[in-house]
Amino acid sequence: MARLNDDNVRLAIETIARYPRPRSAMIPLLHLAQEQDGHVTNEAMAHIADLVGATPAEVWGTASFYEMFKFEAVGKYVVNICGTMSCALMGADELIHHAEERLGVHVGGTTPDGLFTLERAECQAACTEAPCLQVNYRYRFRVSTESFDSLVDDLRAGRLDGEIPAHGTLATVRQQIPAGRGVGAVAPESVVSNPDWFDGKAAL
Amino acid sequence: MTTVDAGSEAIPAPESDPNAVSVTINGRTVEAHKGEWIIAAADRAGEYIPRFCYHPRMNSVGMCRQCLVEVEGPRGPMMVVSCMTPVAEGQVVRTDTPQVKRAQEGMIELLLANHPLDCPVCDKGGECPLQDQAFSHGPGESRFVEEKRHYEKPIPISEIVYLDRERCILCDRCTRFADDVAGDALIQFTQRGNNTQVMTFPDEPFASYFSGNTVQICPVGALTAKPFRFKARPWDLEQRESTCTTCSVGCRTVVQSSRDEIVRVQGVDSDPVNWGWLCDRGRFDFQSVNSGDRVLVPLVRRDGALATATWADALDEVATHLRGAGASTAILGGARGTNEDAFMWGRLADALGCTMRDAQLDDGLPAEVLAMPQATIDEACSAATVVLVAPDLKEELPVLHLRLRDAAMKKRIRIIEISAVETALTALAWRSVRCEPGTQPEAVAELLTDAAVMTQLASGSTVVVAGRANLAESASHTMSAVESLLAAAPAASVLPVLRRANVRGALSLGLAPRDGRDAATILHDAAEGRIECLVLLGSDPLSDVPDADLARRALAGARFVVSIDAFLSPSAAHADVVLPAAVAGEKDGTTTNLEGRVTGTAQKVTAPGTARTDWMIAAELAEMLGHDFGVATLVDVRRAMESGAPGWGEATSRLANDVDGVVVRRAPAAAHPVRRTAPGARNSHEFRLVLARKLYDSAIATRTSPALASLAPGAGIAVHPLDLERIGAVAGEPVRVVAGERAVVLPVSVSARVPRGTALSPFNQPGADIRELVRGTGALDVSIEVP
Numbered sequence: 001m002a003r004l005n006d007d008n009v010r011l012a013i014e015t016i017a018r019y020p021r022p023r024s025a026m027i028p029l030l031h032l033a034q035e036q037d038g039h040v041t042n043e044a045m046a047h048i049a050d051l052v053g054a055t056p057a058e059v060w061g062t063a064s065f066y067e068m069f070k071f072e073a074v075g076k077y078v079v080n081i082c083g084t085m086s087c088a089l090m091g092a093d094e095l096i097h098h099a100e101e102r103l104g105v106h107v108g109g110t111t112p113d114g115l116f117t118l119e120r121a122e123c124q125a126a127c128t129e130a131p132c133l134q135v136n137y138r139y140r141f142r143v144s145t146e147s148f149d150s151l152v153d154d155l156r157a158g159r160l161d162g163e164i165p166a167h168g169t170l171a172t173v174r175q176q177i178p179a180g181r182g183v184g185a186v187a188p189e190s191v192v193s194n195p196d197w198f199d200g201k202a203a204l
Numbered sequence: 205m206t207t208v209d210a211g212s213e214a215i216p217a218p219e220s221d222p223n224a225v226s227v228t229i230n231g232r233t234v235e236a237h238k239g240e241w242i243i244a245a246a247d248r249a250g251e252y253i254p255r256f257c258y259h260p261r262m263n264s265v266g267m268c269r270q271c272l273v274e275v276e277g278p279r280g281p282m283m284v285v286s287c288m289t290p291v292a293e294g295q296v297v298r299t300d301t302p303q304v305k306r307a308q309e310g311m312i313e314l315l316l317a318n319h320p321l322d323c324p325v326c327d328k329g330g331e332c333p334l335q336d337q338a339f340s341h342g343p344g345e346s347r348f349v350e351e352k353r354h355y356e357k358p359i360p361i362s363e364i365v366y367l368d369r370e371r372c373i374l375c376d377r378c379t380r381f382a383d384d385v386a387g388d389a390l391i392q393f394t395q396r397g398n399n400t401q402v403m404t405f406p407d408e409p410f411a412s413y414f415s416g417n418t419v420q421i422c423p424v425g426a427l428t429a430k431p432f433r434f435k436a437r438p439w440d441l442e443q444r445e446s447t448c449t450t451c452s453v454g455c456r457t458v459v460q461s462s463r464d465e466i467v468r469v470q471g472v473d474s475d476p477v478n479w480g481w482l483c484d485r486g487r488f489d490f491q492s493v494n495s496g497d498r499v500l501v502p503l504v505r506r507d508g509a510l511a512t513a514t515w516a517d518a519l520d521e522v523a524t525h526l527r528g529a530g531a532s533t534a535i536l537g538g539a540r541g542t543n544e545d546a547f548m549w550g551r552l553a554d555a556l557g558c559t560m561r562d563a564q565l566d567d568g569l570p571a572e573v574l575a576m577p578q579a580t581i582d583e584a585c586s587a588a589t590v591v592l593v594a595p596d597l598k599e600e601l602p603v604l605h606l607r608l609r610d611a612a613m614k615k616r617i618r619i620i621e622i623s624a625v626e627t628a629l630t631a632l633a634w635r636s637v638r639c640e641p642g643t644q645p646e647a648v649a650e651l652l653t654d655a656a657v658m659t660q661l662a663s664g665s666t667v668v669v670a671g672r673a674n675l676a677e678s679a680s681h682t683m684s685a686v687e688s689l690l691a692a693a694p695a696a697s698v699l700p701v702l703r704r705a706n707v708r709g710a711l712s713l714g715l716a717p718r719d720g721r722d723a724a725t726i727l728h729d730a731a732e733g734r735i736e737c738l739v740l741l742g743s744d745p746l747s748d749v750p751d752a753d754l755a756r757r758a759l760a761g762a763r764f765v766v767s768i769d770a771f772l773s774p775s776a777a778h779a780d781v782v783l784p785a786a787v788a789g790e791k792d793g794t795t796t797n798l799e800g801r802v803t804g805t806a807q808k809v810t811a812p813g814t815a816r817t818d819w820m821i822a823a824e825l826a827e828m829l830g831h832d833f834g835v836a837t838l839v840d841v842r843r844a845m846e847s848g849a850p851g852w853g854e855a856t857s858r859l860a861n862d863v864d865g866v867v868v869r870r871a872p873a874a875a876h877p878v879r880r881t882a883p884g885a886r887n888s889h890e891f892r893l894v895l896a897r898k899l900y901d902s903a904i905a906t907r908t909s910p911a912l913a914s915l916a917p918g919a920g921i922a923v924h925p926l927d928l929e930r931i932g933a934v935a936g937e938p939v940r941v942v943a944g945e946r947a948v949v950l951p952v953s954v955s956a957r958v959p960r961g962t963a964l965s966p967f968n969q970p971g972a973d974i975r976e977l978v979r980g981t982g983a984l985d986v987s988i989e990v991p
Contacts, residue, residue: 042405042406042407045405046405054389055388055389055390055405056405056408057389057390057391057392057403057404057405057408058389058392059405060392060394060403060405060406061392061393061394061396061403064394064395064396065395065396065397
């Protein structure tokens with residue numbers, strides 16, 4: 001729970017090298033920090049500031065814009081129940097009420113066992129499947145109180161471990177950046193030749 | 205009273221601009237230049253466009269949308285933000301149509317929707333651009349009936365600044381200032397969205413040397429400074445324009461008082477000097493003027509203790525000793541007074557036949573630096589190359605740092621830095637050379653063998669910024685380095701960065717050393733009992749002379765010591781007579797800044813007790829000694845200066861209407877070749893010491909200003925992380941710093957800004973005094989031991 005660990009510092013340096021300016025790597029590094037600790041800690045933000053040459057306040061100013069970065073500990077599973085129009089018409093309020101009863105926490109709260117954080121979300125772009133929810137940003141469609149209960153049971157029992165990793169996990173596979181594909185820290189105005197992966201392709 | 209807001213002052217248009225364009229604003233033709241924003245052109249034409257975020261000294265961002273105007277376009281009139289739309293030839297602008305009025309009223313209504321309207325208890329009330337413009341350009345009514353946003357308020361975001369997020373209108377002025385102007389991006393917009401708010405990083409305060417500027421440019425009462433909170437209502441303030449005398453940059457200010465007490469100092473936009481900015485030390489150390497520790501009446505030593513006395517008795521005592529001492533009188537100081545003070549003390553010294561005088565305390569550069577070709581701040585900021593052989597300007601002359609930073613950020617100048625440790629300008633330097641303390645001449649010689657550097661120096665004008673970067677080494681290294689640079693770039697000039705406010709005026713007006721007998725020589729003479737009468741003119745050798753032991757022996761060895769000071773400084777406490785002095789804000793006069801610019805300083809409040817100005821004391825002593833200078837008023841002094849101080853006389857008479865002052869360039873009368881001291885070979889000690897000033901230290905004006913007193917970092921010694929590991933010390937723990945027989949115990953810290961083999965220690969800080977190790981040699985080598 002602190003600064004980025006050694007493995008992640010290596011990844012961070014590799015990531016920074018993909019951008020012309022180090023501070024462009026701020027968001028990917030914040031994801032890395034969230035993956036490491038489940039949420040973004042102050043120490044990690046200060047560390048990222050060091051790594052990309054910004055002040056901690058600049059990292060905090062950027063990070064705090066994004067709803068998906070959490071700055072306090074959240075459960076292993078963040079359950080976002082959509083409460084916008086289509087879902088509301090299809091019973092989202094009842095679903096949220098049921099979820100609160102079932103998990104024993106209010107919206108915004110985390111269960112004492114640290115497994116679930118319940119949130120009310122804005123439209124998740126699945127209006128045809130209302131009411132919908134996401135667990136760690138993985139969809140569940142046309143959710144009923146019964147299917148919600150079985151979802152909770154499955155998550156508790158670890159039956160969905162393969163499909164839904166812990167909160168903060170970026171991906172289960174990670175692309176490694178081959179040497180030579182990083183552009184390195186170069187100011188755009190001083191770039192004089194194409195990077196070697198460019199290979200004569202037309203500019204976008 | 206008028207609002208002191210640099211945002212409402214227009215910058216004059218450049219004369220005979222080849223890019224001139226003419227635009228029509230409200231039917232009037234206005235000359236402008238390409239690239240200028242409509243709002244700036246309108247300001248000059250006297251057409252006021254309401255604004256919150258626009259500030260002429262910062263980049264436009266178009267945040268507040270209050271400055272919407274109508275511009276004729278191909279499809280009829282269209283609304284544009286005038287702070288981000290450049291003028292164009294033939295452009296037709298209207299700021300007074302019903303459409304514009306509607307937009308302005310709409311913006312005000314939206315800005316006020318969440319504003320608490322707590323004007324009656326708000327410090328900004330009465331000088332608030334939001335309040336003023338809500339009256340002048342607002343709808344008068346609001347349709348917003350919902351609950352306003354609520355935040356905890358006010359919250360301290362630093363030792364000095366309080367933030368009220370409910371009042372904030374998110375104009376981006378403070379955050380832009382901190383980021384773009386000061387380079388301290390410690391406040392940011394956070395939680396962007398419906399709850400956007402200005403905030404620091406959690407538990408990391410807005411500890412910027414320039415934080416007070418954000419309070420001044422805040423267009424609402426969101427940012428307030430502790431020293432002025434609930435002190436006075438703006439309409440009850442009286443103010444006079446003056447010059448800050450905290451350092452030698454000479455920033456223009458207004459000094460504001462209420463009931464004969466200074467309550468606030470604000471920056472005034474002077475184009476050649478400070479652009480409206482002040483550092484926090486200059487802005488808030490007025491608190492020392494109101495300090496209860498001021499000396500109020502003369503003190504005379506009777507039976508070993510200082511006792512109160514009348515002016516007549518005290519002056520009589522001083523006159524008797526001066527008469528007896530005659531030519532073996534020495535005068536140290538004068539750099540904290542006005543030009544008039546220095547001039548009169550110079551005349552008194554002349555009358556006494558005293559040759560031993562120095563306005564510096566062996567802590568600056570030899571006065572000969574003023575005899576070199578001189579540059580102004582503007583010339584430095586528009587030179588092709590600026591060579592820094594100087595201390596960290598952010599610590600010593602913060603607003604000069606802002607000006608050079610601005611020029612470097614806009615790529616107008618290239619900075620070459622020669623320094624023993626990294627400074628705040630290192631990151632912006634074109635070349636930054638780390639040299640061992642005391643080897644600046646060698647570093648310059650090596651630099652001048654670099655073909656790219658020579659090409660750069662030949663590409664245009666060069667300004668060498670010269671100052672004393674290290675108080676533990678001799679000033680002669682800096683002087684040699686500067687001389688070689690001047691020889692290598694023949695058109696080069698020097699901007700001397702001596703720190704005390706009027707050091708240049710004092711040196712030029714009669715308080716420069718004669719025949720090379722500078723402060724170091726005088727102190728040695730005093731220590732050996734050769735000084736009959738030592739006059740400390742607002743100077744405190746015990747705190748400011750780098751060699752602490754020498755200062756102690758000098759004060760003990762001088763037969764009679766007179767201190768003219770506002771406080772009972774450590775040196776004044778050793779004096780035989782202490783005469784209470786009036787300080788800045790309590791006396792009219794003029795001051796000379798580091799570039800030789802003479803500007804006025806104003807009396808705003810009455811000096812406490814019976815304190816007098818330095819020149820009056822000199823005039824009175826002269827009269828008692830039988831030298832009638834015929835001087836009874838400040839006007840008399842200025843008349844005497846017209847014949848006695850060429851340049852300054854004319855300058856002071858032209859000052860009345862000139863915010864920017866007049867540059868006077870005259871070298872001190874008796875320039876003398878600089879003594880050379882070799883740094884000496886490194887001895888067996890491992891570290892060579894850099895003793896450098898921080899902005900906040902134990903200086904009396906800082907120590908007696910409650911807002912600043914806690915900001916001094918404290919004594920310590922910083923080394924490179926690898927050096928710390930090598931000596932086996934732990935950061936934060938005490939270590940023994942040893943030089944020969946002498947040692948002090950200080951907490952050690954680590955800094956990557958310090959190269960290996962060098963140690964950096966701040967000067968004159970609370971805690972153990974590292975000056976105990978300094979012995980006026982070429983350079984100081986120390987060992988660091990873990991006890």
